[in-house]
Amino acid sequence: MSVTTTARFEIKYRSYLTPEGRLTGTPPAIASDPDLLKRLYRMMVLVRIFDSKAIALQRTGQLGTYASCLGHEATHVAIGAAMAPEDVFFPMYREYGTQLWRGVHMEEILAFWGGDERGTTFRDQPLDFPWAVPIATQTLHAAGAALAFKLRGEKRVAVTVIGDGGTSQGDFYESLNAAGVYQLPAVFVIANNQWAISVPLKAQTACETLAQKAIAAGLPGLQVDGNDVLAVHEAVSEALEKARGGGGASVIEALTYRLSDHTTADDARRYRSATEVEDAQKKEPIGRLRRLLVARQLWSDQDEEALVQDCQRQVDVAVQSYQAYGRPACSDMFDYTFAELPESLRAQREAALAEGPARG
Ligand SMILES: Cc1ncc(C[n+]2csc(CCOP(=O)(O)OP(=O)(O)O)c2C)c(N)n1
Ligand SMILES: [Mg+2]
Numbered sequence: 001m002s003v004t005t006t007a008r009f010e011i012k013y014r015s016y017l018t019p020e021g022r023l024t025g026t027p028p029a030i031a032s033d034p035d036l037l038k039r040l041y042r043m044m045v046l047v048r049i050f051d052s053k054a055i056a057l058q059r060t061g062q063l064g065t066y067a068s069c070l071g072h073e074a075t076h077v078a079i080g081a082a083m084a085p086e087d088v089f090f091p092m093y094r095e096y097g098t099q100l101w102r103g104v105h106m107e108e109i110l111a112f113w114g115g116d117e118r119g120t121t122f123r124d125q126p127l128d129f130p131w132a133v134p135i136a137t138q139t140l141h142a143a144g145a146a147l148a149f150k151l152r153g154e155k156r157v158a159v160t161v162i163g164d165g166g167t168s169q170g171d172f173y174e175s176l177n178a179a180g181v182y183q184l185p186a187v188f189v190i191a192n193n194q195w196a197i198s199v200p201l202k203a204q205t206a207c208e209t210l211a212q213k214a215i216a217a218g219l220p221g222l223q224v225d226g227n228d229v230l231a232v233h234e235a236v237s238e239a240l241e242k243a244r245g246g247g248g249a250s251v252i253e254a255l256t257y258r259l260s261d262h263t264t265a266d267d268a269r270r271y272r273s274a275t276e277v278e279d280a281q282k283k284e285p286i287g288r289l290r291r292l293l294v295a296r297q298l299w300s301d302q303d304e305e306a307l308v309q310d311c312q313r314q315v316d317v318a319v320q321s322y323q324a325y326g327r328p329a330c331s332d333m334f335d336y337t338f339a340e341l342p343e344s345l346r347a348q349r350e351a352a353l354a355e356g357p358a359r360g
Contacts, residue, residue, distance in 0.1 A: 011211045014235060015225030019283045021291020028234035034298050040081060040229050041293060042307060044073040044286050047097045049311040050106055051260075053319065054113065058264040062323070066113045067094040068260035071227075074285030075191050075254040076161075077101055078232035082240055083159055090142040090160035093131040095191075098161070102128060106318030107325070116328040117336050136162060136169035139188060143175040146184035146249070157185045157243045159236075165196020167210050176217035179249035186249040187239040188214075191226065193258035194280075198271040214251035226254030227285035259284060 016027040023031055030036050051070055057063035069076060072094065080101025083089065089098055096109055103124040111119025112131060120130035132138035142160035149156045166172055167190055179186045190210045194201050207213065214221030222239075224231040232254055239250035257280035261268045268277075293299035334341060334349040341349065 009212070009215045011209045011221055011223055013223040013225075014231045015228050016230045016234075017225075017228040017288055017292060019227075019288050021288045021295060023230075023292065027230055028237075030233055031230055034296070036081070037289070037293060038298060040077055040233070041286075041289050041299070042311075043077045043080075043097060043101055044229070044289065045307055046311045046314065047073050047077065047100060048286060049308065050096065050100075050109075050315050050318070053315045054110065055260075055264060057110070057319065058113075063110060063113050064115045065263050065265045067263045069094040069096050071257050071259035071280065071284055072191055072193060073097050074229040074289070075189070075226040075232050075256050078229045079159060079161065079189055079236050082233050082236035083157070084240070084244075086155075087157045087159055087240070088142075088145055089128040090138040090145070090158060091129065091131055092135075092138055092161055092163060092166065092191075093133055095161050099125070099128070104128065105321075106315065107321035110318065110322035111325055114322065114325075116325060117332045118325060118328065120336075136166045136171035136175075138162070139166075139172050139175035142186050142188070143178045143184060146179065146186035146243075147182060149185050150182065155185075155244050157187060157240050159187045159189070159240070161189045161191050163196060164190065164192040164194065164201055164210060165199060165204055166190075167213055168204060173213070173217070176214060176219060176249075176251065180217035180219050183246070183248040185243035185246075187236060187243060188249065188251045189236065190251065190253040191256060192253050193226075193256050195258050195262070195268075195272070197262045197266065198268075200272070209253060211251055211253035219249050219251050221251045221253065223253045223255060226256030227283055227288065229285060229289055256285075257283070 016023055016025055018024060047069060051068050054063060054066045055068060058066045076095045076097025080098035089102060091099065104122045108119050108122055122128060129138065129141060138160050139162055142158040146158040162172055176188065178184065192210055196204055209223055211221035211223045222235055224235045226232060235252045239252060243249060259277065259280060290299060330352045331349055334345055
């Protein structure tokens with residue numbers, strides 16, 4: 001008997017922008033595109049200001065449960081910036097940076113978390129999917145849409161985001177398998193923020209990386225620094241180009257950290273240490289991009305002040321639009337789950353309509 005090696009695999013890791021804001025290695029072309037770097041920065045700051053306002057709205061009873069994106073800004077914004085308008089995005093539930101870049105409105109995000117079905121359709125981005133709270137289902141939707149693009153011969157790509165915890169779900173493996181075997185135009189980004197509510201990564205999987213989950217499906221897997229907007233943008237752009245050119249799907253694991261509670265219904269102090277969060281804070285994405293811009297004399301204190309004021313104004317306008325939505329019709333909670341309402345719910349719907357407040 002002889003034993004030989006039939007296959008060998010490796011997972012590469014990419015990062016260019018250090019936490020100190022210095023560039024290392026051979027950075028991608030966007031490193032020499034000051035306008036794009038500043039657009040990315042502006043959007044990351046807008047998302048962060050929006051995020052803290054949304055939490056304040058929830059704390060004051062003006063919003064339902066809300067899932068913060070604090071710390072994920074580079075990953076989310078870079079995905080949006082890399083995608084083409086005709087691609088379709090399949091989010092989980094905290095990718096506001098991608099959504100805002102693609103034309104979703106802040107008041108629509110607020111409406112969704114305010115429990116209003118009108119927040120699940122995006123007037124200026126009607127093809128992107130709404131949030132998928134059932135973990136990992138969005139990866140199946142992405143694989144399905146990618147199959148449709150392929151069958152129709154369209155040069156479009158389905159892009160989806162999943163969490164570290166979500167990669168343990170069967171749906172995720174099934175999506176990757178389909179994407180591999182059918183050579184689908186899809187990009188799967190794993191936003192590995194180290195936690196799935198209170199479950200840390202080491203209790204989630206025995207894998208050294210989540211990117212390697214691609215290998216079993218015959219897909220390439222890559223790890224990037226998810227707090228480095230340049231690395232994420234480059235990796236997603238390359239994966240999109242490959243998919244658009246008929247080269248099939250890719251998996252990108254973006255290593256980041258959930259600096260917030262899981263949602264406003266969580267208190268992460270109960271299960272993780274302050275030191276861990278402080279360490280992660282030192283690597284957060286916005287400060288490092290600002291340090292790069294400042295070092296290159298592309299950004300000043302006055303620019304920062306003006307940006308923050310402008311973002312606050314935009315967020316205030318969005319909050320006013322959200323508040324002007326008025327109450328949703330109470331029939332909404334029955335109307336968007338079943339194609340045909342079961343008999344028992346039909347009776348409940350009628351009773352609710354007889355008693356409930358009307359829209360307006
Ligand atoms: C199918 C399913 N199971 C369980 C849940 C409850 N749940 C909501 S969020 C979450 C953790 C997800 O963690 P991860 O995938 O790492 O994403 P993150 O929230 O960290 O971004 C769980 C288990 C759910 N929403 N759907
Ligand atoms: Mg997670």
